[in-house]
Amino acid sequence: MKYLPNSLIHLQENPKMTKIFKIAKLELSVLFYSPVAWIALTIFMVQSGMSFLSMFGSFQEALAMGIPVDKLTFALFPGLNGLFDTVQQNLYLYIPLLTMGLMSREISSGSIKLLLSSPVKIREIVLGKYLAIVAYGLILIGILSIYAVAGVIIIKDPDVKLILSGMFGLFLLICTYAAIGLFMSSLTSYQVVAAISTLAVFAALRFVGSVGQGTDFVRDITYFLSLSGRADDMIKGLITTKDVFYFLIIIILFLSLCIRRMAYSREAKTLAVQTLGYLVLIGVALCIGYLSTRPRLIGYLDMTATKSRTLTEASQKIVSQLDGPLEITTYVNLLDQNVYFGLPQSRNADLEHFEQFRRFIPDLSMKYVYYYDVTDLKNNRNMSYQGDLTGLTIKQIAEKVADNMGLDIGLFMPPAEIRKQIDLASENNSLVRILRYKGKSSKLRFYEGIDQFPSEKEIAASIKRLVVAVPRIAFISVNNERSIDKTGDRNYQMMSTMKKGRNALINQGFDVIGLDLDTQNIPSGLTTLVLGDPTVPLKPEAVQKIKDYLREGGNMLITGEPGRQMLLNPILNTLGIAMKPGMLVYPSKDDTPELLFCNLKQGGKIAMQGAAALTCSPVEGFKVDSMVLSPVQGWNKVSGADLTSTDVQFNAADGDQGGSFPVVLSLSRNLKGKTQKIMVSGDADFMSNAELQHPRGFNEYFVSRMFKWFSNDAFPVNISRPKTTDDNILFNRKQISMVKTLLLGVIPALILALGAVVLIKRKRN
Numbered sequence: 001m002k003y004l005p006n007s008l009i010h011l012q013e014n015p016k017m018t019k020i021f022k023i024a025k026l027e028l029s030v031l032f033y034s035p036v037a038w039i040a041l042t043i044f045m046v047q048s049g050m051s052f053l054s055m056f057g058s059f060q061e062a063l064a065m066g067i068p069v070d071k072l073t074f075a076l077f078p079g080l081n082g083l084f085d086t087v088q089q090n091l092y093l094y095i096p097l098l099t100m101g102l103m104s105r106e107i108s109s110g111s112i113k114l115l116l117s118s119p120v121k122i123r124e125i126v127l128g129k130y131l132a133i134v135a136y137g138l139i140l141i142g143i144l145s146i147y148a149v150a151g152v153i154i155i156k157d158p159d160v161k162l163i164l165s166g167m168f169g170l171f172l173l174i175c176t177y178a179a180i181g182l183f184m185s186s187l188t189s190y191q192v193v194a195a196i197s198t199l200a201v202f203a204a205l206r207f208v209g210s211v212g213q214g215t216d217f218v219r220d221i222t223y224f225l226s227l228s229g230r231a232d233d234m235i236k237g238l239i240t241t242k243d244v245f246y247f248l249i250i251i252i253l254f255l256s257l258c259i260r261r262m263a264y265s266r267e268a269k270t271l272a273v274q275t276l277g278y279l280v281l282i283g284v285a286l287c288i289g290y291l292s293t294r295p296r297l298i299g300y301l302d303m304t305a306t307k308s309r310t311l312t313e314a315s316q317k318i319v320s321q322l323d324g325p326l327e328i329t330t331y332v333n334l335l336d337q338n339v340y341f342g343l344p345q346s347r348n349a350d351l352e353h354f355e356q357f358r359r360f361i362p363d364l365s366m367k368y369v370y371y372y373d374v375t376d377l378k379n380n381r382n383m384s385y386q387g388d389l390t391g392l393t394i395k396q397i398a399e400k401v402a403d404n405m406g407l408d409i410g411l412f413m414p415p416a417e418i419r420k421q422i423d424l425a426s427e428n429n430s431l432v433r434i435l436r437y438k439g440k441s442s443k444l445r446f447y448e449g450i451d452q453f454p455s456e457k458e459i460a461a462s463i464k465r466l467v468v469a470v471p472r473i474a475f476i477s478v479n480n481e482r483s484i485d486k487t488g489d490r491n492y493q494m495m496s497t498m499k500k501g502r503n504a505l506i507n508q509g510f511d512v513i514g515l516d517l518d519t520q521n522i523p524s525g526l527t528t529l530v531l532g533d534p535t536v537p538l539k540p541e542a543v544q545k546i547k548d549y550l551r552e553g554g555n556m557l558i559t560g561e562p563g564r565q566m567l568l569n570p571i572l573n574t575l576g577i578a579m580k581p582g583m584l585v586y587p588s589k590d591d592t593p594e595l596l597f598c599n600l601k602q603g604g605k606i607a608m609q610g611a612a613a614l615t616c617s618p619v620e621g622f623k624v625d626s627m628v629l630s631p632v633q634g635w636n637k638v639s640g641a642d643l644t645s646t647d648v649q650f651n652a653a654d655g656d657q658g659g660s661f662p663v664v665l666s667l668s669r670n671l672k673g674k675t676q677k678i679m680v681s682g683d684a685d686f687m688s689n690a691e692l693q694h695p696r697g698f699n700e701y702f703v704s705r706m707f708k709w710f711s712n713d714a715f716p717v718n719i720s721r722p723k724t725t726d727d728n729i730l731f732n733r734k735q736i737s738m739v740k741t742l743l744l745g746v747i748p749a750l751i752l753a754l755g756a757v758v759l760i761k762r763k764r765n
Helices: 003-013 019-032 035-064 072-076 083-093 095-099 104-109 111-117 122-154 160-185 191-210 216-225 241-266 271-292 313-319 344-360 394-405 415-421 456-464 540-551 565-575 689-693 699-710 733-764
Strands: 238-240 300-302 326-333 364-371 432-437 440-445 472-476 511-515 528-532 556-559 577-579 583-585 595-600 605-609 614-616 623-629 635-637 662-671 674-681
Touching: 019 035, 019 122, 035 072, 035 083, 035 095, 035 122, 035 733, 072 160, 083 095, 083 122, 083 160, 095 122, 095 160, 095 191, 104 191, 122 160, 122 241, 122 733, 160 191, 160 238, 160 241, 191 216, 216 271, 216 344, 238 241, 241 271, 313 344, 313 456, 344 364, 344 456, 364 415, 432 456, 440 456, 528 540, 540 556, 540 565, 556 565, 565 577, 565 674, 605 699, 614 662, 674 699, 689 699
Parallel strands: 326 364, 472 511, 472 528, 528 556, 556 674
Antiparallel strands: 238 300, 326 432, 432 440, 577 614, 583 635, 595 605, 595 623, 623 662, 662 674
């Protein structure tokens, strides 16, 4: 580079301009006097905007068809195939092309010797060249700003702070890539080699996060070094000091390595001394990085409009009640099909599920206990398939599984040892967490479905159980009522005690017990007593216990079915309620007549397979509310209907009554200084296993709201957030097409034209 000696003289003639900025200016001029910079800008703009602008058209079409959409800012920017997601996936391809010649061309041309012998300091050379690429990175961010402005104009009520957070994260990523590329360029005189080696370092920094995950300290170090997904949080609206420090540390580290590399090329140092110098820099960076990831030292800034990257106010209120250490112990069974979630190599990914809580619980400690055990070896459905296990002992099976997974069997305690610590037979030895706080404990489970991890709702409920009185629900279980233990279609196990059911009461903060009224009394302090569709008459003693319980102000849920009126009305009559004779029906060409889609008071439909109408003349003091009403087009059919046919006829002569009838009633009154709450349903199937397993309405929602009402809104925990308002596209299809033409055609063409003018002018000069 022939301009370098003159530029050094020129630096002395311009004292107001620092040497760093002068070198940066010269590097930028060299960069833009080549077609690479202009072509890269053009490709970057087109590649970034293609899917982004196409998504506008897709959402506009959906809205035109009446399909509601929300969170448009998130979907169009950090969401899958959104602008930021696309840029993050492709950005690593651009930087090596820009940095590969920063130092390597100086080395190949021999001008590096002039640089090193000049009065310009090495760090000024490195920082000047680095600043040039950062300036180019700002131009890339400027291109993204064009799309951001377009999004802000087109989207109704856009989340501007979310967009700014994403652009900040991408800029830091560009700066990090640039520092790495600059260092790699200083190692070789071949620009292509510099570009390829830069890509190799990018790949290594993405892969390093999976190295040494079985060792605690090593896991923390390599996880810190990992570049994979490092900008994700910022792109999605959460800026943390640990991520910002990561980028700054990596940038400073590679710039320092580059400075040290050039210094060694001028000084006569042995290989050992040079290696030691590099290791010292890396060691200092790792130590600072390790400290920056300590939970107590992390700062957070949620840039989203609804603070979606922060615990809800309800969860924050719960954790604020903790005034001591909270310990969460995860018991990992080698023979559990979900064992991988708790293994050391999955530790950091697992801890991320508690990141939001760790922010507000400084004394949160996470422990892991590894063991192997099986409650029922022959009939265990929780074990992953491991081939033929016939004749093998539990120990032999564990050794086989450990060998298949490449694990050390010594990491796992044998059954006898784990049983001394804790009895997990009731959990079928499944992967489970135990939360402990001041002598109290609660469980946090993994669930069936696509996302098996507990969400904020379940974690908050488990913590809340440690700081408030736990609501207890008792299901009467002696008269062939709906069972909380059986899995059959008619039973209530799925909504009450199903351990792997996310929405089961036991996973939403409740204690659930069975109650034999023939031999047991109703326990004091009960939140709700449930009588779920008995099929045989209750004994007089049991009926009297229920009446006494209601007289004392106890809460109760009673569900029944058509044909059970004579069994339940003796109890219901004490409340002024009765189940009408007959069954509600609804004419349909597709479904049998007993299937009703009833109207919820809160809005929406609830499916009821066979329901009886309710009448009410409430006892004085009770306030009555109709929670669910049958369809207006249906009627109460007194005489029998053919439930195998879709054809049903109204017959007034038989006593049929048309219209809408209450199917679920709620009663409440103030008694003895508290509010008594009672709910009666003329259908028992609406929360059965069969209905919840294949939902046809808002049944699960209604069940949740019902027990929330009984628990005075304590459980389930409400983690709802304010609804986002960026739910509309303000441009029509023609306007979006014009924007697309402008951003993907006109502006890229202008960039190329400007580049051509600059290059032609440069060539003529």
